[in-house]
Amino acid sequence: MREIRKINIIGAGNVATHLAIALKNAGIEIPFIYSRNQESADILSRKCRSNSTTDISKIITDIDLVIVSVSDDALAEVLDKLGKGNSLIVHTSGSVPMDIMSSYSENYGVLYPLQTFSKDRDLIFKEVPLCLEANSSENLEALRKLAYLLTDHIYFIDSFQRKELHLAAVFACNFPNFLYSIAEDFLKKNELPFDLIKPLIVETAHKAIAISPSKTQTGPAFREDKKIINSHLQMLMKHENYGEVYKLLTKSIIDLKKQKKLNDKTNTKK
């Protein structure tokens, strides 16, 4: 069974940074980190006691695993540059199928960390879910052993499911963050501090995961409180875009509540 001890990394962005540091902390050797951007490669390499390089050919020699952690758009270009090699290779993307990696090697897979990363924000990697896929059971086992060093949360997710997961993540991360930013902007325009609603944002998230968001829904839409909904829409008249968002989400909450009631009734009748 192949054991992964030496890993080269392509990319020095947010995901690459957190992954590289977690690998280093787990005792993995990272001989080279490649980035098109010398400075980014340097910064991350210093943190991981690696060599930085802007010469991609250095990446593919004498190594157990190559991790390609670049934007989806850059992935094809990187693979093109890499040409052919032998080592196991993975990408870290939520939405790109695994098979794209087959152009490089006969041993390939995916190592997708499902989290929102920023270079300058620490997090506990042990809590990050790692989604694994590989083209053979041997490669999958090698990735599993590696992942086990990094996190307590390992999932085996194929390319099809990973795409669904990535879409769910948009609803769980990108869209809520956008709504926070509307709240922030709306407060600012009304000369109220964003600090005021920070505890609410955090508790809403914690409560939803502790119980279940479908059971913790509250608010004027859920209560179908038309008086408050109308007064809110009035207040949002000046903010056209926000009013549209408010209207649709309110309508969706009411519609889905009705739909659920209907389903529950149908199920009871059965």
Place this chain on the structure above:
Amino acid sequence: MREIRKINIIGAGNVATHLAIALKNAGIEIPFIYSRNQESADILSRKCRSNSTTDISKIITDIDLVIVSVSDDALAEVLDKLGKGNSLIVHTSGSVPMDIMSSYSENYGVLYPLQTFSKDRDLIFKEVPLCLEANSSENLEALRKLAYLLTDHIYFIDSFQRKELHLAAVFACNFPNFLYSIAEDFLKKNELPFDLIKPLIVETAHKAIAISPSKTQTGPAFREDKKIINSHLQMLMKHENYGEVYKLLTKSIIDLKKQKKLNDKTNTKK
């Protein structure tokens, strides 16, 4: 200066429960807790070493403060039943103006805790923002002193601002929770565990408040990644309502990003 040592509470719902327990823990005496529902009144009273009652007339005698913590709809009815009294009285609602309380007494105000409460979920009350308003500086000072016993986060917010705050809270709490529930349902339909995205939900919230949601926006919409957006819309075709939500939020994120760029340009030219 009036000092508040004895408080009666009308209501035994989520807000009343957390507030009553926090008051009790702060050494405040709560002679009576009223609820239309005897069982709810009993449960909360036991926790606060109070007497429970379904007779509202017991509430208004020999007391420093009456807290009315009922639903917005029930508030007028409660005030009607209360008639006239002397003690300071407050409600705890985000969207009801303070003046409604004037029917009861010449001393009135609002004590609005900006948080999402559930009876069966503990939280640290010291971290809950309390928004205060009163009809006189003396009453406000009395409320401030009381609030100081309960929390480290006291804000003076008038009825107009409180309404704005309440609307912001819908964007910061109710709507994100709804999006979590879409993610939950979508994962369930695709036989993926909700556990997978729990760390993402929590980190998204923490990151947004630590940095600023306007600076932490990521995702296909923000990158204007049309390829992924289209593939997501394709996947959502079976879920009509979710597709609509995805489409509008994606459009809003793109529109607001363009708007922001335009504003930044205009500001630079000035």
